[in-house]
Structures are given as C-alpha cells and as structure tokens.
Amino acid sequence: MKNIKLYIALFIISLSVISCEDVVDVDLDTAPPKLVVDASIKWEKGTAGENQRIKLTTTTDFYSNTVPAATGAVITVTNITPSTPVTFQFIEDGQTGEYLCTNFSPVINNEYILTISYKGQTYTSKSNFMPTPIIAATEQSVKPGIDGKDVYEIKFYWQDNGTEDNFYLVGAKNASIVYPEYGVLSDEFFQGNSMFALYRDDELKKGDIIQFSLQGITEQYSNYMNKLLNIAGSDGGSPFATPPATVRGNIINQTNPNDYPLGFFHLSEIDSDTYTIQ
Numbered sequence: 001m002k003n004i005k006l007y008i009a010l011f012i013i014s015l016s017v018i019s020c021e022d023v024v025d026v027d028l029d030t031a032p033p034k035l036v037v038d039a040s041i042k043w044e045k046g047t048a049g050e051n052q053r054i055k056l057t058t059t060t061d062f063y064s065n066t067v068p069a070a071t072g073a074v075i076t077v078t079n080i081t082p083s084t085p086v087t088f089q090f091i092e093d094g095q096t097g098e099y100l101c102t103n104f105s106p107v108i109n110n111e112y113i114l115t116i117s118y119k120g121q122t123y124t125s126k127s128n129f130m131p132t133p134i135i136a137a138t139e140q141s142v143k144p145g146i147d148g149k150d151v152y153e154i155k156f157y158w159q160d161n162g163t164e165d166n167f168y169l170v171g172a173k174n175a176s177i178v179y180p181e182y183g184v185l186s187d188e189f190f191q192g193n194s195m196f197a198l199y200r201d202d203e204l205k206k207g208d209i210i211q212f213s214l215q216g217i218t219e220q221y222s223n224y225m226n227k228l229l230n231i232a233g234s235d236g237g238s239p240f241a242t243p244p245a246t247v248r249g250n251i252i253n254q255t256n257p258n259d260y261p262l263g264f265f266h267l268s269e270i271d272s273d274t275y276t277i278q
Contacts, residue, residue: 037263069097081110125265132269162192167222
C-alpha cells in the first residue's frame with residue numbers, strides 16, 4: 001500500500017534573469033504488498049450467467065506505473081445452500097491474474113463462499129446472491145445549467161420490493177468517460193415504490209449513448225461502496241482501483257487475520273439498459 005508522509009518546505013526566489021530548478025528525491029515509506037481482490041459475480045439478466053471472472057492484483061510502491069498481477073492462486077466459489085454444496089473452480093488465464101469460470105451456476109438468494117489460496121495464505125468470504133429488479137423505464141428532460149446552457153438529465157426507473165429493505169448500486173457511462181460512474185441508494189424513503197437514478201452531464205448532446213446498470217446489493221456492500229466512492233470519487237476512476245486510504249471489505253485472511261486483503265466478495269443480478277439522447 002502506498003503510505004506517503006511528505007513534509008516539504010518550498011521556497012521561491014524570483015530572479016530577474018536566472019532561475020534554478022533542483023531535482024529533489026523524496027524517500028517514501030512503502031508497506032508490504034497486500035492482496036487486492038475484485039470478486040464481483042454479476043449475473044446479467046437474460047443470460048445463463050455461466051461465464052464469471054475474478055481478478056487478483058497486489059498493491060505496489062508509489063513510483064510504480066503498473067499494477068502487479070497476483071498469479072498462481074487457487075480460487076473456488078461454493079454454493080453452500082443446497083444439502084450437497086456445489087463448488088466452481090476459477091482457473092487463471094495464463095499469468096494475467098484473471099481467473100475464469102465457464103460453468104458457474106447462479107441461484108438467487110443462495111449463500112456462496114469464496115476461497116482463495118495464495119502464497120501460503122488462505123482467504124475466505126461469504127455472501128448471498130442478491131436479486132435485482134428490472135429497469136422499467138427511462139426518461140429524458142432538459143434543465144437549465146449554471147451558465148444558462150441546457151443540460152440533459154436522464155432518469156431510469158425500477159420498482160422496489162416493499163417487503164424488505166433494499167440497497168442498490170447504480171452505474172452510468174458515456175463515451176466521454178473512461179469508467180462508469182457509480183452511486184449507492186437505499187429504499188429507506190421509497191419502500192415499495194418506484195425508484196429512479198438520475199444522470200446528468202454538461203457535455204451531453206443529441207446522439208450520445210448512455211449505458212446504465214442496476215444491481216441489488218447487501219447493506220454491507222452498500223456501506224463499503226459508499227466509503228470507497230467518497231474516497232476515490234466516482235468521476236475519474238474505477239471503484240476497484242487502489243484507494244489512497246484503507247477501506248476494509250468482507251474478505252478474511254484465515255492464515256493471518258491481521259494481514260487482511262483489500263476488495264470485496266459480492267454476487268448479484270445486474271440489469272442494463274442503453275439510452276440515446278434525443
């Protein structure tokens with residue numbers, strides 16, 4: 001993890017003819033690498049959900065321009081709800097740190113266990129497979145911007161289940177951003193009603209295509225993502241990039257509990273929609 005303690009005194013001397021520039025090397029404290037786990041199992045509605053991916057990386061030092069892949073791990077995900085548990089193997093694709101499963105079987109509301117064996121350490125986590133409502137409708141409107149320029153607002157709607165407390169992860173992406181922008185919502189004030197997520201961007205114009213996504217998530221994952229997005233900011237980066245502060249997920253190091261990994265084990269349906277600005 002990148003732990004940075006910098007104390008810099010900067011003195012600027014203005015000279016009429018000559019200016020000097022010195023290169024200063026700063027020693028940075030670097031903690032031992034931590035395992036970073038991207039284990040988000042998503043079942044796209046309308047598909048069988050058999051193709052799934054888990055990605056492992058490690059943290060690195062401040063000056064590194066690459067994210068090291070965590071290779072050589074053994075990964076399984078087990079559906080423990082049936083009387084006879086069913087285990088799925090995730091096999092690494094070469095030495096990429098990406099572990100693939102082509103025969104996964106998602107079952108809504110069933111409980112699954114993630115097990116990772118990596119460099120003599122065993123990591124585990126449990127989570128339920130969360131249901132997701134369908135995106136029922138999309139609505140476009142035009143609002144005045146700060147500078148008087150019209151700004152497009154897009155809302156997409158879904159029906160909340162009024163018999164339980166629900167939490168949602170919503171995403172939106174247009175061609176002008178590298179990664180989707182995310183937000184978390186709860187039905188605390190919308191129990192059993194129609195809910196919506198709103199997306200606006202001053203740069204949107206007619207013909208632009210917006211990709212939306214909706215996932216039902218656990219309360220624990222909602223809290224995790226809320227903290228992560230507050231630190232990293234949803235504008236500018238993937239939520240699974242290494243944050244500048246420690247955000248602890250739900251994965252436990254069974255071998256050495258103090259050396260916990262970063263990341264989260266999450267399973268849910270996902271509904272997606274594409275909308276073209278009119």
